[in-house]
Amino acid sequence: MxxxxxxxxxxxxxxxxxxxxxxxxxxxPDIPWNLVIWNDPVNLMSYVSYVFQSYFGYSESKAHKLMMEVHKKGRSIVAHGSKEQVEQHAVAMHGFGLWATVEKAASGNETPGKGGRQRG
Structure with a gap:
């Protein structure tokens, strides 16, 4: 050779x-991303809860719990998934008039409100 x-x-x-x-x-594997909804002075709490129920299909109690987290803590992680899915959710939330951002999840174990169906 x-x-x-x-x-x-x-x-x-x-x-x-x-x-x-x-x-x-x-x-x-895709790094998980979170959809964060932020408190704002404009939207009624009942409307925020309605959006969580109608868009994500969350139960009334789960939607209320997440809405109260937004209201009391200033923010809540309401969904997670691939970056593309979460970005689509953020655009949808903007369409409803909610303040939503996308952030990288701290770990792969985070779930929105301990279970529940996600749209995607």
Whole structure:
């Protein structure tokens, strides 16, 4: 075997390893994102609760609990998922007149209000 063939093989192996690394990054699980609803001086509490029920399909009690968290703490994580899903939810919340932002979840274990159906 000539040295150029051995060298060419090393380059091929490095290229394959780099392609595998790039593919691993692309197939890594999506980092969870949170939809945060913020308190505002405009919307009635009953309206905020209505939006949570109608858009997310949350029960009246869960929607009320999340709304009270927004009211008392100033914010509440009302949904989580992939960045794209959560961004779509934020746009929808803006359409309802609510102040919503998207943030990276601290861990993969966060859930909006301990269970419940999410739209997505």
């Amino acid at each position: 000539s040295p150029s063939v051995a060298y060419g093989t090393d380059i091929d192996e490095r290229t394959k390893a780099e392609e595998r690394s790039a593919t691993d990054v692309l197939t890594a």
